[in-house]
Amino acid sequence: MSMALVALILANGPLASVYKHVIHTLVSLDISGWTLEMTLHHWVNDGLMVLFFFVVGLELKRELLAGELASPRNALLPVAAAIGGMVVPA
Numbered sequence: 001m002s003m004a005l006v007a008l009i010l011a012n013g014p015l016a017s018v019y020k021h022v023i024h025t026l027v028s029l030d031i032s033g034w035t036l037e038m039t040l041h042h043w044v045n046d047g048l049m050v051l052f053f054f055v056v057g058l059e060l061k062r063e064l065l066a067g068e069l070a071s072p073r074n075a076l077l078p079v080a081a082a083i084g085g086m087v088v089p090a
Helices: 002-012 016-023 040-066 072-087
Strands: 026-031 034-039
Touching: 002 016, 016 040, 026 040, 034 040
Parallel strands: none
Antiparallel strands: 026 034
């Protein structure tokens, strides 16, 4: 939370141009001729999305194996809501 506050202050303060320059800096990963190049902004977004879905997956697995959703009866409503959440927007 504190880093989000720092980023907001930097992005909207007198150092906004420096912040934008740093966040749009190209960062590349080169492994034996294979190159992946994205801006720092994209690396941060993709990394945080991976971390978020990894944690959500771990929590879901724990709930399904040993938590409140281990019983099919208790899992019915959340599973139906998840399917509805995917089908209705589509």
